[in-house]
Amino acid sequence: xxxxxxxxxxxxxxxxxxxxxxxxxxxxxxxxxxxxxxxxxxxxxxxxxxxxxxxxxxxxxxxxxxxxxxxxxxxxxxxxxxxxxxxxxxxxxxxxxxxxxxxxxxxxxxxxxxxxxxxxxxxxxxxxxxxxxxxxxxxxxxxxxxxxxxxxxxxxxxxxxxxxxxxxxxxxxxxxxxxxxxxxxxxxxxxxxxxxxxxxxxxxxxxxxxxxxxxxxxxxxxxxxxxxxxxxxxxxxxxxxxxxxxxxxxxxxxxxxxxxxxxxxxxxxxxxxxxxxxxxxxxxxxxxxxxxxxxxxxxxxxxxxxxxxxxxxxxxxxxxxxxxxxxxxxxxxxxxxxxxxxxxxxxxxxxxxxxxxxxxxxxxxxxxxxxxxxxxxxxxxxxxxxxxxxxxxxxxxxxxxxxxxxxxxxxxxxxxxxxxxxxxxxxxxxxxxxxxxxxxxxxxxxxxxxxxxxxxxxxxxxxxxxxxxxxxxxxxxxxxxxxxxxxxxxxxxxx
Ligand SMILES: Cc1cc2nc3c(=O)[nH]c(=O)nc-3n(C[C@H](O)[C@H](O)[C@H](O)COP(=O)(O)OP(=O)(O)OC[C@H]3O[C@@H](n4cnc5c(N)ncnc54)[C@H](O)[C@@H]3O)c2cc1C
Ligand code: FES
Ligand code: FES
Numbered sequence: 247x248x249x250x251x252x253x254x255x256x257x258x259x260x261x262x263x264x265x266x267x268x269x270x271x272x273x274x275x276x277x278x279x280x281x282x283x284x285x286x287x288x289x290x291x292x293x294x295x296x297x298x299x300x301x302x303x304x305x306x307x308x309x310x311x312x313x314x315x316x317x318x319x320x321x322x323x324x325x326x327x328x329x330x331x332x333x334x335x336x337x338x339x340x341x342x343x344x345x346x347x348x349x350x351x352x353x354x355x356x357x358x359x360x361x362x363x364x365x366x367x368x369x370x371x372x373x374x375x376x377x378x379x380x381x382x383x384x385x386x387x388x389x390x391x392x393x394x395x396x397x398x399x400x401x402x403x404x405x406x407x408x409x410x411x412x413x414x415x416x417x418x419x420x421x422x423x424x425x426x427x428x429x430x431x432x433x434x435x436x437x438x439x440x441x442x443x444x445x446x447x448x449x450x451x452x453x454x455x456x457x458x459x460x461x462x463x464x465x466x467x468x469x470x471x472x473x474x475x476x477x478x479x480x481x482x483x484x485x486x487x488x489x490x491x492x493x494x495x496x497x498x499x500x501x502x503x504x505x506x507x508x509x510x511x512x513x514x515x516x517x518x519x520x521x522x523x524x525x526x527x528x529x530x531x532x533x534x535x536x537x538x539x540x541x542x543x544x545x546x547x548x549x550x551x552x553x554x555x556x557x558x559x560x561x562x563x564x565x566x567x568x569x570x571x572x573x574x575x576x577x578x579x580x581x582x583x584x585x586x587x588x589x590x591x592x593x594x595x596x597x598x599x600x601x602x603x604x605x606x607x608x609x610x611x612x613x614x615x616x617x618x619x620x621x622x623x624x625x626x627x628x629x630x631x632x633x634x635x636x637x638x639x640x641x642x643x644x645x646x647x648x649x650x651x652x653x654x655x656x657x658x659x660x661x662x663x664x665x666x667x668x669x670x671x672x673x674x675x676x677x678x679x680x681x682x683x684x685x686x687x688x689x690x691x692x693x694x695x696x697x698x699x700x701x702x703x704x705x706x707x708x709x710x711x712x713x714x715x716x717x718x719x720x721x722x723x724x725x726x727x728x729x730x731x732x733x734x735x736x737x738x739x740x741x
Pocket of ligand 2: 290291292293294295296297301319320321
């Protein structure tokens with residue numbers, strides 16, 4: 247049995263502070279909503295972040311601003327909403343109101359619901375879009391609607407009317423929240439102070455790096471969590487329980503993203519959405535790759551540090567970060583140490599973190615100067631285009647000088663027990679002319695460099711084949727469409 251928690255959870259809902267006591271550390275927000283608070287409007291579908299039926303919106307003050315994020319309540323621990331404002335589908339219009347919120351009204355007008363099971367989740371994602379875009383005067387294009395709703399699944403209506411509803415919201419009478427009142431009320435909720443000596447502080451949410459490192463040093467066996475988009479599934483699907491949880495997601499230093507000494511320094515607890523937004527400023531070509539990492543509710547909770555620390559061989563950010571030559575900073579009360587990302591992993595889901603250490607920062611070197619001869623491409627091969635995990639991921643970062651490869655770094659996922667750097671293929675290309683013939687040789691090297699396994703996502707042979715094909719695609723893209731001569735390429739390959 248999980249132990250209870252002496253710490254109180256407080257969050258804001260419908261203009262009132264909700265207070266909960268004795269909530270076990272691994273009780274999910276969805277369980278609290280449906281079972282403890284009787285809010286059954288929020289649905290449970292998959293229980294693993296995949297379908298979006300459980301979507302709720304969280305509000306948080308950041309300086310003067312109130313930010314809004316749609317998240318999956320099924321894999322989010324209830325304690326993690328302490329100090330935040332929460333909206334469920336029941337909260338969008340005043341009790342007994344005749345009028346509905348534009349997110350609801352647009353769904354009705356566009357006939358965007360049939361059985362209705364997915365509808366509360368879609369409405370909450372739409373509510374997040376309404377707050378973040380419609381009220382900011384931004385247009386919701388069909389593409390934006392598709393990207394931001396890709397974490398919500400509907401099995402009967404079809405997506406066209408739902409996407410139309412997203413676009414329709416702006417034409418309906420405006421509904422605004424009272425931001426100053428919400429901010430004032432949120433300020434009255436005290437942060438949970440970690441009491442590392444108490445056996446009952448079962449869910450700890452340190453707010454500074456010093457607090458985090460002290461808690462980690464004192465309780466090296468506690469389960470570290472960030473956005474819980476991996477760990478949440480260990481709870482809901484593997485039925486794991488943790489006596490003590492240390493949540494890094496409120497540590498101010500780890501949420502920052504700053505430029506320092508030629509690098510983008512991304513705090514490990516920066517959400518995937520924030521981290522990708524920062525990366526896109528230097529590499530806009532990553533737009534599609536970023537949008538295909540899970541769905542928005544997962545990117546709003548999950549962190550870049552969680553992806554790296556979790557160390558899944560099919561994690562998507564690591565091949566990218568390896569190709570960008572990123573370095574990790576690990577921290578403990580003993581100090582900090584730094585290493586290239588690819589050196590962090592020691593085996594399948596194993597890494598160099600000591601028991602008292604946390605992953606603190608990811609340092610991504612910024613491009614020295616915009617150069618027309620640099621090319622970065624990130625390819626993700628998955629069974630489903632949206633909201634799916636990679637079978638193979640390949641990221642290539644090439645610099646050419648006078649047609650010769652002056653530098654290349656290649657990160658790969660799904661082809662070994664850990665995310666990897668393709669050092670042999672890099673060596674085969676570096677210093678050589680960027681020609682179709684050299685490319686063909688490098689394709690063979692890349693196919694032979696790793697020993698991928700066969701699993702439910704893909705066979706070993708498929709993965710090897712795809713690796714080489716992606717390198718070929720990269721070469722073709724590097725030529726520009728007008729220069730692609732497939733016949734010449736085939737001839738060169740044969741010679
Ligand atoms: C529906 C769905 C879709 C997904 N799609 C993708 C996808 O497309 N691509 C992909 O790569 N992943 C995907 N994931 C996996 C997951 O979202 C990512 O791995 C995410 O980045 C994990 O971050 P988190 O903050 O939620 O980590 P958590 O679940 O909180 O933690 C994961 C692990 O990292 C450790 N950890 C977290 N922070 C730190 C830290 N600062 N220091 C040390 N250890 C730490 C935890 O102890 C735990 O072992 C998906 C998950 C879901 C549920
Ligand atoms: S129930 Fe499916 S995402 Fe939460
Ligand atoms: S309306 Fe039935 S699942 Fe979407």
